[in-house]
């Protein structure tokens with residue numbers, strides 16, 4: 692079994708962060724492992740407290756995993772602050788991590804700053820060059836590039852600019868578009884479009900976490916980047932189409948819809 696590692700924050704409500712990543716890993720056929728960067732007290736309505744994990748403990752978690760287990764892919768999510776980013780970058784370099792998917796998480800759907808704005812440029816400078824794929828959403832791409840993104844042309848332009856920071860591939864996600872949910876993949880030469888209609892649901896907590904973890908799982912299993920993204924896009928679209936009305940706010944996606952359907956366990960919300 693291939694092994695994938697998520698380096699991210701814990702979401703107590705289970706829809707985003709480490710919890711979403713481990714569910715997405717399991718649903719996409721890999722053994723999931725985790726390095727926790729921060730513990731958040733959050734639910735479908737908001738984030739109420741954050742405790743950053745001591746960088747020495749983050750470094751030890753990375754060491755414990757890589758010294759013992761072959762890591763086939765890594766997904767990076769919430770990285771909170773400068774010390775955390777520096778620790779992760781050093782760890783990934785030390786262990787020559789491969790198939791690295793960086794989700795540059797900045798602000799939660801509920802509006803909480805999961806990344807200290809003072810650390811934004813550090814994330815760009817230290818983590819983007821290590822990425823096989825970086826997966827910004829539109830607001831994150833606007834922060835990274837400093838440009839306003841309102842059209843598919845703007846998305847292409849921003850993807851080109853982000854590629855200059857050193858990732859091998861940029862997947863600019865269109866979840867914040869108003870008409871459809873088109874994501875654009877740029878490998879430095881070619882733009883590839885992954886389109887799906889916009890699904891009318893308010894339950895989209897953790898969509899980006901889930902997509903980036905699924906891409907990492909597919910890379911771990913040996914898929915090329917284009918195929919890894921295409922399969923992950925199908926997976927997230929199904930997870931959103933069958934999203935769960937759990938909690939009083941923005942509910943989570945359904946990480947196991949296809950598996951449950953095949954097993955006849957549970958059909959739909």
Ligand SMILES: Nc1ncnc2c1ncn2[C@@H]1O[C@H](COP(=O)(O)OP(=O)(O)OP(=O)(O)O)[C@@H](O)[C@H]1O
Pocket residue numbers: 707798799800827828829864865866867872873874887888889890891892895896897898899900901902924927928931
């Ligand atoms: N309403 C929707 N219908 C269909 N696809 C969607 C919808 N919302 C998001 N997506 C898709 O979900 C994936 C994640 O994109 P999104 O832009 O929501 O990420 P994100 O904002 O980083 O998510 P999060 O911060 O919640 O983890 C993309 O493939 C996007 O196109």
Ligand SMILES: Cc1ncc(COP(=O)(O)O)c(N)n1
Pocket residue numbers: 699700701702707708709731768769796798799800801805895896897898899900
């Ligand atoms: C620990 C953690 N990581 C990432 C997100 C982003 O997810 P969303 O934008 O859906 O709130 C989150 N809310 N919490």
